[in-house]
Amino acid sequence: MFGKMLLPLLGSSPNVWNTCMFFFQGVLLLGYLYAHKSVSFFGINKQSKLHLLILALPLFLLPIVIPSSWSPGVEKNPILSLIYLMVITVGLPFFALSTSAPLLQKWFSHTNHQNANNPYFLYVASNLGSLIALISYPFLIEPNLKVIDQGRLWMILYWVFCGLVFFCAKEFWKSKENHEDLKAEKITVIAWSVKIKWLILSFIPSSMLLGVTTYLTTDIATVPLLWILPLILYLLTFIIVFSEKPIFSHELMIKAMPFLIISILFQLITVETKNILLTILIHLFSFFVCSMVCHGELVKLKPDVKHLTAFYLWMSIGGFFGGLFNSIIAPIVFQSVYEYPLAIVLACFAIPKLNKKESTGVKSLDFIIPVFIFFFIFGLTTYLPKLKLNSAMLENLILFGIPAILALIFSSRPIRFGLSIGAIILGCSFYANKDEKLLYISRSFFGVNKVTLSKDANHHYLIHGRTKHGAQGLNPSTEHEPLTYYFRTGPIGQYLQSQNLLNEKSKVGVIGLGAGSLIEYAKPGQEWRFYEIDPVVLKIAEDKEYFTFLSNAKTNYDVILGDGRLSLNKEPNNKYDLIVIDAFSSDSIPAHLLTKEMMKIYLSKLRFTGVLAFHISNHFLDLEPVLSALSKDANLFGLIQYDLNATAAELKQKKDGSVWVLISRDREYIGEVVNDERWKPLTDKTVRIWTDDFSNIFSVMRWKDN
Secondary structure, eight states: OHHHHHGGGTTTOHHHHHHHHHHHHHHHHHHHHHHHHHHHHHOHHHHHHHHHHHHHGGGGTOSOOOOTTOOOOSOSOTHHHHHHHHIIIIIHHHHHHHTHHHHHHHHHHTSSOTTTTOTTHHHHHHHHHHHHHHHHIIIIIHHHSOHHHHHHHHHHHHHHHHHHHHHHHHHHHHHOSOGGGOOOOOOOOOOHHHHHHHHHHHHHHHHHHHHHHHHHHHHTOOOHHHHHHHHHHHHHHHHHHTSSSOSSOHHHHHHHHHHHHHHHHHHHHSSOOSBHHHHHHHHHHHHHHHHHHHHHHHHHTOOOGGGHHHHHHHHHHHHHHHHHIIIIIHHHHOSSOOHHHHHHHHHHHTOOOSOTTSOOSOOTHHHHHHHHHHHHHHHHHHHHHHHOOOOHHHHHHHHHHHHHHHHHHTTTSHHHHHHHHHHHHHHHHHHHTTTSEEEEEEEETTEEEEEEEOTTSSEEEEEETTEEEEEEEOSTTTTTSOOBTTOTTSHHHHHHHHOOSOOTTOEEEEEOOTTOGGGGGOOTTOEEEEEESOHHHHHHHTOTTTOOTTTTOSSEEEEEESOHHHHHHTSOTTOEEEEEEOOOBTTBOOGGGSSHHHHHHHHHHEEEEEEEEEEOOOSSBOOHHHHHHHHHHTTOEEEEEEEOOOOHHHHHTTBOOEEEEEEESSGGGTOGGGGOTTOEEOOSOOOSOOBTTBOOGGGGBOSBOO
16 A cells, blocks of 8 residues: 555555565564563563553654655655654554564464464464465555545554454463463573574565565566565465465475475576566566475474564564565665575575485585586587577577586485575576677666667667667768667657657656657757656666767756656646657556546646657556547547557667557647647547556566567
8 A cells, every 4th residue: 555655656666565565564664573572571460561552652743644744755765764754654553563473373372272372373374364464455446546545545444453353362361361470471581593593484485475575566567566466476485384284295295395495496587578467477486386395395384382572573573674674775785686596596596405315515526517517608609699590588598408407407405406596696697698799888766778889880779677768870871860669660759750749849748768769750949848757768868878869969858766657747737749758667658647547637738739658568468458548538539559560770770679559639739740640539449548557468468578
């Protein structure tokens, strides 16, 4: 719910969700620390009374809303301001909630119930409740309640929760006759080796959770539904492994894990998949099995009930460190998204031995074989291009297949297997970038941006995630040509060159800067304003060493840093003759730019005869029905062009296929292209209108890349 509130404010970056997850893991740690220390310090009887007071404090802060005065700013990494916002809004309510799982189990263990000596089954109930809430959110709560109403509902449910906890406390007080004599328990010391195992086995799934979430929401779509799928599986593993009779054999999970890790690597390293469903399933199922193995080992190490709060405390420390590593440390330390592959390698190290008789000592071959695999791959990277196989898939199978088989052979030895997987990742990364030279790379809160030099050394590319976001020729004859999706023969090129509605006094607003390619269509005297959320993108676009579109602009322009939606909303009404929506998070346009509320903002800032141009090129999402629904709802006219089949000459000149939509209040305002047969009316097929409170990603999903 809170992540949904943040979407329109922070540009739908996956780091919004990761930062939220990190914050909640941190508060969970504080809650578990309070649960552990308060019981040992006050004794369980006094602590139960104190806890009721703690639960009452958040009642004065509800319902949860984001203060209208809060702004994320335009700093490169707004994590601190985001964490501050969460502290003052959801911090105390969630802290109170986070203490419940260990404390209620602890109270239960001091009752006269027949299962009091083994309360871990209540942890299953706790995670089952979370799972039901997560599943119900996109299908029940989000489609039927506005965010503000969700906050009110949450407040009501919190009141109910407090009443139920009070009822539990009364039952606890009645179950013992002499509670006043219950002092702090004398807990025996737990070995540090056991605590470290608890921490590591919690850290790995937590890091993988955020890693797979970032991967899916960067390369597929930044929408809450894809945020919560990994979290649903994460909770499901706790439910299964803590059950008295798990539905999946722990031994089966251990045996399957090496094969699934290989499948993840194959998808990460080889050419991009054409099947989105297969991509999602591979990563999610592999993550599920790895978490099952780690959490299954945790259950095998769970202590006596006297150490219950300590057990949960160390589990939460591991989860917190996983969030800290992925959300805070990795973006600072790593220039690219290396934390996901690193978590995969760590998961390999955690695979337990099925054959207890096998030697557990570290051998020299555990290091020699991975080194051999690395140099084997490195050698192939220089030899394979000479074979001229003309098949990227075949090249990848040769490059990846043999080392993968070797790694699988040694999967019974965790260190050898983990280092072999690391060697494959490192070795194949050299081959993946063989065609382009990396000139610049920088990672910000909003993702990884790279500038590369093409294999023929004639072009610079701007790449975000895996997706190209602009290119420029380096020869004087081509440096003024907008390339890729902005080609002169492409849809946006046709419109900006053919129509005569824009003159020297026209004002143009563009959400999404990229390399600045569109400024090549500007005429002297016009006013162009770009809205860009990522300061790194602006730095790259203005650096003449990489791109010169902006420095060679024929007219005045400026760039407003910040989320395009928030920035555009501050502009005077009826300002623009043309607004271009060209914002992307890797391959996907942020959903909050395609809502009914946002359409009202566009129209308010557009002159009555103005035009909206949407760039909706996408591998996996068909966004035409979304715009069609929005157009019909606002009684607008729209045209679309699928320009996906470039000629051989255009491909050589670096043209990429693209899909653009033009929308206006009347067909005559669009100009000459209404008579161009390449432009078609928007389809009659529509979906339910997307709003700030609702977006259905499955309704527009292409399960295979066109």
